[in-house]
Amino acid sequence: MENAELLLLKQEFDPAAATIDPWDVTYLGEKLKLRNYQYNETEVKEYFPADSTVQGTFRVYENLFGIRFEEVRGAPVWSPDVRLYRVTNADDGVTVGYLYLDLYPREGKYGHFATFPVITGRMKNGTWSVPVTIIVGNFPASQGDKPGLLTIDDIETLFHEGGHALHCLLTTVPYGSISGFNTEWDFVETPSQTIEEWTWDPDVLTAISGHYSDPSRKIPKELRDRIIASRDSDIGYYYSRQLANALEDMEYHTAQGPVDVTAVSHRLYREITGIPQPESTHQPASFGHLMGGYDAGYYGYLWSKVYALEITETFRQEGMLNQTTGMRLRQALLSQGNLEDGSALLFNFLGHEPGTAAFNKRLGIVDGAMNKPV
Numbered sequence: 001m002e003n004a005e006l007l008l009l010k011q012e013f014d015p016a017a018a019t020i021d022p023w024d025v026t027y028l029g030e031k032l033k034l035r036n037y038q039y040n041e042t043e044v045k046e047y048f049p050a051d052s053t054v055q056g057t058f059r060v061y062e063n064l065f066g067i068r069f070e071e072v073r074g075a076p077v078w079s080p081d082v083r084l085y086r087v088t089n090a091d092d093g094v095t096v097g098y099l100y101l102d103l104y105p106r107e108g109k110y111g112h113f114a115t116f117p118v119i120t121g122r123m124k125n126g127t128w129s130v131p132v133t134i135i136v137g138n139f140p141a142s143q144g145d146k147p148g149l150l151t152i153d154d155i156e157t158l159f160h161e162g163g164h165a166l167h168c169l170l171t172t173v174p175y176g177s178i179s180g181f182n183t184e185w186d187f188v189e190t191p192s193q194t195i196e197e198w199t200w201d202p203d204v205l206t207a208i209s210g211h212y213s214d215p216s217r218k219i220p221k222e223l224r225d226r227i228i229a230s231r232d233s234d235i236g237y238y239y240s241r242q243l244a245n246a247l248e249d250m251e252y253h254t255a256q257g258p259v260d261v262t263a264v265s266h267r268l269y270r271e272i273t274g275i276p277q278p279e280s281t282h283q284p285a286s287f288g289h290l291m292g293g294y295d296a297g298y299y300g301y302l303w304s305k306v307y308a309l310e311i312t313e314t315f316r317q318e319g320m321l322n323q324t325t326g327m328r329l330r331q332a333l334l335s336q337g338n339l340e341d342g343s344a345l346l347f348n349f350l351g352h353e354p355g356t357a358a359f360n361k362r363l364g365i366v367d368g369a370m371n372k373p374v
Contacts, residue, residue, distance in 0.1 A: 002234065003020055003237075003275065006020050006029065010024060020274075021275070022275055029233070036230070037230040037233070039223055039227060039230070041151055044152060045151055046211055046213075047210065047212075048149060048151075049148070049212040050103065050104075050142075050154075052210050052215060053155060053208050053209075054103070054158065056210075057155075059207070060321070061166060062090065063321055063323060063326070064326030064329075065166065065329075065334070066089060066326070066330070067087055068088050069085045069086075069087055070085060070086045070087075070088065071085055071086075081104045082101065084099070085098065087169050095130055096131075097130045097132065097168070097170075098133070099135070099165055100133070101134075102135070102136045103137040103138075103139050104138065109138070110136050112136075112138070113135075113136065113137040113138065113157050113161055114135075115161050115165050115168070116133070116136065117131065117132075117133050117168045117180055118132040118133060120168070120176035121169075121171040121176070121180065122174060122175055122176035123175075133168040133180075135161045135162070137157070137161065147212050149212065155199050155205075159198055160193065162195055163194060163196060164181060166195065166334055167180050167181045167191040170334045171334075171335055173335070173337035178339060179338075180337055183337065183342060184342055186297060186299065186303045186342070187304060187307070187342030188300060188304065189300060189305070190304040190308050190311070190346075191308075193301075193305050194307075197315075198320065201320045206219060232362070235364075237273060240274075242301060244271075245298055245301075246301070248268050248287070249294065249297070250298075252264065252284075253295055254296065262284065265277065265283045265284050269283070305359065306354070306356055307354055310346070310358050310359075311333075313357075313361075328349060332348040332349040333345045333349050
């Protein structure tokens with residue numbers, strides 16, 4: 001188990017240690033990743049300048065979904081580093097939508113990553129109104145003549161938010177209220193968590209790379225493969241934390257009467273992750289998804305991942321960059337908003353009812369048993 005590995009590592013410099021403290025997890029996890037996979041994050045980042053990596057992800061989307069991204073020069077924007085792109089069909093040049101990218105920090109700006117529909121695609125007075133969507137983020141900005149450089153987690157975030165944006169941009173639904181990701185809450189994250197899987201495809205990772213000092217220098221295969229191998233190094237803790245969050249959210253919203261939210265949070269994290277939260281902290285105060293939409297629905301992140309990995313398994317079998325499969329995903333799911341329940345859209349794409357096999361495979365579970373420590 002991961003906690004046991006982390007404790008053994010901690011005992012190397014603190015022989016008296018008997019437990020893992022919450023502040024140990026990230027530090028020891030990074031130490032263990034460095035030991036097991038032997039790569040330096042600083043070295044990795046040099047191959048992923050922000051601007052060129054964004055363009056690389058665009059090329060992946062273009063290939064998969066039969067679209068083109070064209071920057072609209074001179075468009076009115078609210079900050080000099082905001083970019084506007086027209087998204088068109090590759091075959092007929094018809095505009096399907098517009099995408100704003102606001103990816104770098106500035107004073108007073110929203111501090112997280114998110115995708116916002118500005119105008120939903122819909123029929124308006126008998127005419128199709130194309131969607132307008134924005135991805136807001138906070139990637140490292142350039143410093144002098146050195147561009148902002150992205151970590152592998154940054155790249156996964158970029159693909160994730162791109163999935164949300166494509167869900168909005170590729171819609172053909174005539175009603176704005178059920179267009180894009182206006183779906184059931186436990187399906188909202190399915191496209192985004194599907195598209196983020198392309199981060200970990202070796203051909204994709206190589207294709208979008210290019211050293212900031214010489215774009216023709218692609219990330220070395222040996223380094224790339226070690227990065228991909230490290231993907232699941234903390235999978236047990238990650239999914240345990242997601243499960244604790246989901247249970248916490250559900251317990252608050254199904255409780256009868258007053259709830260000591262801090263006590264619930266402390267209890268669930270101890271039970272699920274095996275690591276206590278610091279007694280002086282109040283985690284619910286920073287858990288933004290508890291209110292404002294995901295109320296009693298945070299489990300949807302995990303459930304959507306189950307769906308996402310089922311979709312990804314189809315691509316793995318047919319080719320991660322197979323445009324025929326990509327267009328099938330576009331037509332059967334991304335364009336359909338909430339015209340049908342998510343389960344029906346998944347059946348239309350997969351050709352069968354979605355199951356948990358691909359998710360269990362990611363966790364290393366085979367026939368109810370672990371085939372590797374998680």
